[in-house]
Amino acid sequence: xxxxxxxxxxxxxxxxxxxxxxxxxxxxxxxxxxxxxxxxxxxxxxxxxxxxxxxxxxxxxxxxxxxxxxxxxxxxxxxxxxxxxxxxxxxxxxxxxxxxxxxxxxxxxxxxxxxxxxxxxxxxxxxxxxxxxxxxxxxxxxxxxxxxxxxxxxxxxxxxxxxxxxxxxxxxxxxxxxxxxxxxxxxxxxxxxxxxxxxxxxxxxxxxxxxxxxxxxxxxxxxxxxxxxxxxxxxxxxxxxxxxxxxxxxxxxxxxxxxxxxxxxxxxxxxxxxxxxxxxxxxxxxxxxxxxxxxxxxxxxxxxxxxxxxxxxxxxxxxxxxxxxxxxxxxxxxxxxxxxxxxxxxxxxxxxxxxxxxxxxxxxxxxxxxxxxxxxxxxxxxxxxxxxxxxxxxxxxxxxxxxxxxxxxxxxxxxxxxxxxxxxxxxxxxxxxxxxxxxxxxxxxxxxxxxxxxxxxxxxxxxxxxxxxxxxxxxxxxxxxxxxxxxxxxxxxxxxxxxxxxxxxxxxxxxxxxxxxxxxxxxxxxxxxxx
Amino acid sequence: xxxxxxxxxxxxxxxxxxxxxxxxxxxxxxxxxxxxxxxxxxxxxxxxxxxxxxxxxxxxxxxxxxxxxxxxxxxxxxxxxxxxxxxxxxxxxxxxxxxxxxxxxxxxxxxxxxxxxxxxxxxxxxxxxxxxxxxxxxxxxxxxxxxxxxxxxxxxxxxxxxxxxxxxxxxxxxxxxxxxxxxxxxxxxxxxxxxxxx
Numbered sequence: 271x272x273x274x275x276x277x278x279x280x281x282x283x284x285x286x287x288x289x290x291x292x293x294x295x296x297x298x299x300x301x302x303x304x305x306x307x308x309x310x311x312x313x314x315x316x317x318x319x320x321x322x323x324x325x326x327x328x329x330x331x332x333x334x335x336x337x338x339x340x341x342x343x344x345x346x347x348x349x350x351x352x353x354x355x356x357x358x359x360x361x362x363x364x365x366x367x368x369x370x371x372x373x374x375x376x377x378x379x380x381x382x383x384x385x386x387x388x389x390x391x392x393x394x395x396x397x398x399x400x401x402x403x404x405x406x407x408x409x410x411x412x413x414x415x416x417x418x419x420x421x422x423x424x425x426x427x428x429x430x431x432x433x434x435x436x437x438x439x440x441x442x443x444x445x446x447x448x449x450x451x452x453x454x455x456x457x458x459x460x461x462x463x464x465x466x467x468x469x470x471x472x473x474x475x476x477x478x479x480x481x482x483x484x485x486x487x488x489x490x491x492x493x494x495x496x497x498x499x500x501x502x503x504x505x506x507x508x509x510x511x512x513x514x515x516x517x518x519x520x521x522x523x524x525x526x527x528x529x530x531x532x533x534x535x536x537x538x539x540x541x542x543x544x545x546x547x548x549x550x551x552x553x554x555x556x557x558x559x560x561x562x563x564x565x566x567x568x569x570x571x572x573x574x575x576x577x578x579x580x581x582x583x584x585x586x587x588x589x590x591x592x593x594x595x596x597x598x599x600x601x602x603x604x605x606x607x608x609x610x611x612x613x614x615x616x617x618x619x620x621x622x623x624x625x626x627x628x629x630x631x632x633x634x635x636x637x638x639x640x641x642x643x644x645x646x647x648x649x650x651x652x653x654x655x656x657x658x659x660x661x662x663x664x665x666x667x668x669x670x671x672x673x674x675x676x677x678x679x680x681x682x683x684x685x686x687x688x689x690x691x692x693x694x695x696x697x698x699x700x701x702x703x704x705x706x707x708x709x710x711x712x713x714x715x716x717x718x719x720x721x722x723x724x725x726x727x728x729x730x731x732x733x734x735x736x737x738x739x740x741x742x743x744x745x746x747x748x749x750x751x752x753x754x755x756x757x758x759x760x761x762x763x764x765x766x767x768x769x770x771x772x773x774x775x776x777x778x779x780x781x782x783x784x785x786x787x788x789x790x791x792x793x794x795x796x797x798x799x800x801x
Numbered sequence: 802x803x804x805x806x807x808x809x810x811x812x813x814x815x816x817x818x819x820x821x822x823x824x825x826x827x828x829x830x831x832x833x834x835x836x837x838x839x840x841x842x843x844x845x846x847x848x849x850x851x852x853x854x855x856x857x858x859x860x861x862x863x864x865x866x867x868x869x870x871x872x873x874x875x876x877x878x879x880x881x882x883x884x885x886x887x888x889x890x891x892x893x894x895x896x897x898x899x900x901x902x903x904x905x906x907x908x909x910x911x912x913x914x915x916x917x918x919x920x921x922x923x924x925x926x927x928x929x930x931x932x933x934x935x936x937x938x939x940x941x942x943x944x945x946x947x948x949x950x951x952x953x954x955x956x957x958x959x960x961x962x963x964x965x966x967x968x969x970x971x972x973x974x975x976x977x978x979x980x981x982x983x984x985x986x987x988x989x990x991x992x993x994x995x996x997x998x999x
Contacts, residue, residue: 487961495975
């Protein structure tokens with residue numbers, strides 16, 4: 271038996287930002303950037319490792335809105351258009367910097383990177399679902415799901431029906447896209463409310479994750495603190511996040527991503543270069559935006575930035591991977607001396623941290639897997655929670671504490687002066703939806719069913735935790751407010767049509783085309799039956 | 802004659818090719834979907850007498866409420882014309898910890914609010930405690946009159962539990978270095994892609 275286990279968990283999520291009605295959408299750009307900088311580089315990294323027979327075991331949570339965008343034909347085409355323009359820009363940059371070796375090198379790096387991304391994307395014919403599914407089949411990753419639209423359950427879950435709908439739709443969507451029921455579920459923002467686990471249990475979810483204090487403050491006090499899961503009253507296991515390893519990777523100041531040799535995120539040619547030159551690659555209105563081509567390294571705590579040197583950054587990623595390995599090895603060695611079973615150290619991260627915020631993140635992960643594999647003495651083994659629960663089926667019963675991984679650990683990020691007004695509307699709409707589902711349980715009429723399904727879709731989209739989060743952070747607030755209002759207003763209008771049995775078919779069709787998430791959604795998920 | 806025919810055929814072929822490539826180079830057609838109109842506002846009222854409590858953290862609750870004109874009229878019918886204006890809106894916060902529905906004996910405190918408010922942050926300052934909030938009015942003659950009662954909420958813990966399961970006694974080594982005492986790590990939150998530029 272190994273001395274201990276490390277569970278690396280990447281949670282990948284973006285809100286549903288599909289905008290066919292707009293020629294250029296800043297929100298859609300989040301998706302394009304994340305595909306280019308995070309999702310495809312992670313896939314490539316895992317393929318390189320598998321190619322070299324390095325064992326990979328990684329848990330990846332793909333939120334239903336993200337997976338739905340990956341599977342969507344329109345989003346696939348839009349991304350291709352984005353990538354083609356990016357390749358064009360990179361080629362121009364290679365030419366522009368031809369006489370400046372410092373930047374030329376970096377421009378070449380981007381060009382190569384984008385060409386490889388293009389190749390990967392074309393190989394999968396634009397469908398990244400296939401790519402993730404393939405890695406799941408190979409046993410490299412364990413794919414888990416999240417709540418349907420990443421709803422923040424402790425606050426939207428006033429009615430049990432809402433939590434159940436968020437879970438059921440997610441599990442169903444996951445099965446449809448990935449061909450297997452998910453073993454685990456990533457609670458959006460690790461937001462846990464005691465009792466929600468009973469709903470997870472009904473959908474055969476075996477585990478979820480909590481921030482450290484969610485487990486540390488569980489009742490009774492857990493024997494192994496966060497180094498073994500606890501079992502909730504309903505029988506679902508809760509794994510707690512390890513704080514030490516979290517901070518090393520997360521923190522922009524003390525953590526690895528702040529190293530001076532790493533790429534500076536905030537210097538982008540979209541802002542730096544001559545307007546006329548860069549104009550075709552920024553917002554059509556002329557608003558300067560990030561292009562993804564960033565030529566500087568962090569350099570230091572100064573505004574003066576030096577050019578990025580890819581080899582130096584790679585070298586640092588390697589050193590940092592070694593440091594992480596060293597720390598985990600010592601942590602595990604220490605814990606193992608006292609524990610009567612091998613400890614598990616759970617390291618969950620937002621996937622978008624790797625590649626998007628921390629450009630070298632995917633390299634760091636790759637080095638980490640390679641270095642662990644190269645050691646003869648096996649300091650620890652990478653594991654998924656499913657594997658762990660199979661090996662250690664008996665765990666301590668305890669009720670975790672209401673918690674999240676947001677600032678200060680509870681609900682305040684999603685409930686404060688900037689966003690508290692939404693809950694009145696979300697709760698009232700949810701109640702109306704539940705009443706509709708109960709009332710029209712046995713409905714046969716096809717058009718009415720479609721209207722009810724669309725009402726459920728609009729409500730789910732309004733429940734996305736991202737809108738509250740964006741309102742709180744203060745950037746693109748109008749967008750978040752607009753989305754919340756639009757989906758809720760659509761919901762109320764649909765409800766009116768349903769109750770009056772007078773449905774505007776043309777308008778319904780338009781809605782079905784724009785807000786097309788969960789194509790086989792059944793509004794009855796909101797019914798109270800069995801709650 | 803043959804030459805002219807060849808030229809025509811070539812022309813047609815070139816036309817087809819030209820059409821094919823222009824068409825092909827436009828991979829994403831802009832869809833002509835309805836342009837968004839200015840967003841109308843959400844309903845200001847839902848026509849329902851209600852008060853809803855949410856937990857913010859171990860020490861704070863949030864409540865929002867709605868009182869319908871019908872409720873107000875009923876109040877006036879019962880307690881006399883002008884009784885609404887003569888009374889003062891109050892939030893009564895029951896601490897139901899340990900005795901779930903015993904409103905008679907539960908300790909409570911009151912917050913005087915204003916008629917203009919429709920939501921409030923309540924400082925309860927008590928982790929792991931159970932609360933229920935009544936929205937009512939204090940009338941000089943009739944005393945406290947309840948209008949609506951909230952759902953019951955429980956604040957989370959802010960420290961490790963004192964309850965120990967003898968079958969699973971805590972291991973000191975596991976608790977050292979697990980970050981206990983530091984409390985939740987501040988500032989860790991989803992760095993989604995929309996974070997502001999510095």
